[in-house]
Amino acid sequence: MDQVATKPHDALAAHLADEMAAVNEVIRERMASRHAPRIPEVTAHLVEAGGKRLRPMLVLAAARLCGYEGRHHVSLAATVEFIHTATLLHDDVVDESAQRRGRPTANLLWDNKSSVLVGDYLFARAFQLMVEPGNLRVLSILSDASATIAEGEVLQLSAAQDLRTSEDVYLQIVRGKTAALFAAATEAGAEIAGAEPEVVEALRDYGDALGIAFQMADDLLDYEGDAGATGKNIGDDFRERKLTLPVIKAVAAADAEERAFWVRCIEKGRQEEGDLAQALGLLARHGALDATREAAFGWSATAKAALAKVPAHPVRDMLAEIADYVVARLR
Template sequence: MSATAPPLVAPPAPRGEDALTTLTRLTQADLEACNRIILRNMQSDVALIPQVAAHIVSAGGKRLRPLLTLAAARMCGYRGERHATLAACVEFIHTATLLHDDVVDESALRRGQASANALFGNNASVLVGDFLFSRAFQLMVSDGSIEVMRILSDASATIAEGEVLQLITQNDTATTEAQYLAVIEGKTAALFAAAAELGAVVAGRPEPEQARLREFGMALGVAFQLVDDALDYSADQAALGKTVGDDFREGKITLPVLLAFARGRDAERAFWRRTLEGGGQEEGDLAEAQALMQRHGALADTIARARAYGDRALAALAAFPDGAEKRALAAVVDFCIERAR
């Protein structure tokens, strides 16, 4: 690969088309194959399983993670079919974690609709999540690559570790930024990294290229989660697809909280301890939390941090030869960050 790759410029797109739509269009045939694999493998003779799985799989998700696998594989010159199956693996792992997360968080909404646990109950959501994890591993075995199984099984373990670490740090205002970063690298970015790396693996590209795509996915995943954590305090609920302020009500310690807490006066820190540690939230506390974040620039600085990770993602991508898939992946980095506008 050339060390003097051309600058990353988003590809021309039809009027009104955003970066994710461009990426979807470029990988349309591959994504359709992936979707067929997903639909086929979420079937079961146990009727409740496809019912619950279909509810969340068809709930309007952007398929961002499998799109990373599909586009990265094509960018690396792959012309086979394995990447569609592996993209389905990635989506099954992601969907399983969503089912489990909504139970842990007691979420009522997912992508603007009633969550699976709200409709079908916690037991069904957890068990169907387990089923989707198992399906993902069956698909990995059918691919036959030990390297693929290592990447995806490592990512699955890391996701679980990230979720448990979040549980440990929840309601604890003494959480450090390093601990917070470990949480989001685990629970979110690890699957982005695996999804992107798989593209180079199926294409048989050398380890340095696999590492670059792994770095790209990790940085993109961190940026994505930073923006999500800012949006929880600033977005319109309909646009966010979940209840605004969920993180606050659940006592999650995210970067906007850490920044506002560190920069606040004693009385403001007492507010954060009462609302996040003491379980004593009152009417108007969310609005006060949002005001404190605005006062101390916590949301703006969280987005700035996301942009810095976006730059890391672009730097990792820069070594690859120019092409439509590369330009689309670069544009998706900006798309993920600009959701905060």
């Protein structure tokens, strides 16, 4: 992988190393439970499994960028990570997933009830953390994001396997399940720093566009990525009958015979050997993969453009590089 694809996140992590260490300490403290040892067991399995911790890092980055010198951004970064972890626990139950980040999921190692209830506990911990700064605007940003995430998940549930799902609905789902927390992270970091309203809005717009680009790239890589690099097998979304942007674009351009194929494979779930290869052929025939790639790059460019309204700062340059990073693997 080229340098631009690997450097930005590491550079930002190094720049924020002390603050991220403080966030990790808060996470360890707050995921403890005196009365229910299963809570830290389940939480530690997921929290300590790796991952880039990009969302909490965005809180710290936005606060640093806006000149913040307090400590409340650490609590807010931990809040964002707890919300994210809670949604992962719930998602794995809903999706009946068996693997995440190359390890067995919590619902597989324990059970669905444990995953759901521990996810609920982390949401509660997140709300405890988000009120500590005593900033109503920040509380509104993060609580609104939590509601948007849940709403997006329910929308995805109702739109799944429905070939009538449009690109607009897809975008609404992505804004809920992914972009909402990115946007809340950058917005909350700027808000706690007391940044000017136009700077807060610009950083929120950056997070929103970054999250959309991130998810579109992920959806595309399911059909043309390197399984060793992504941790997913090619076609997992197809086998799980997920209606992502490449398929939505191919369905929109399909003739009657092709549509019948998608109905059988996605809506009815009657998949046969060779169907993935046929699906890949249809995606290529209608330029669905290239169109998804173009859309992802467009959202990356939108994220970078939003930073033009933010004061010059080394962290701003790192955030711009991260916007490039999330789509660099698509070249």
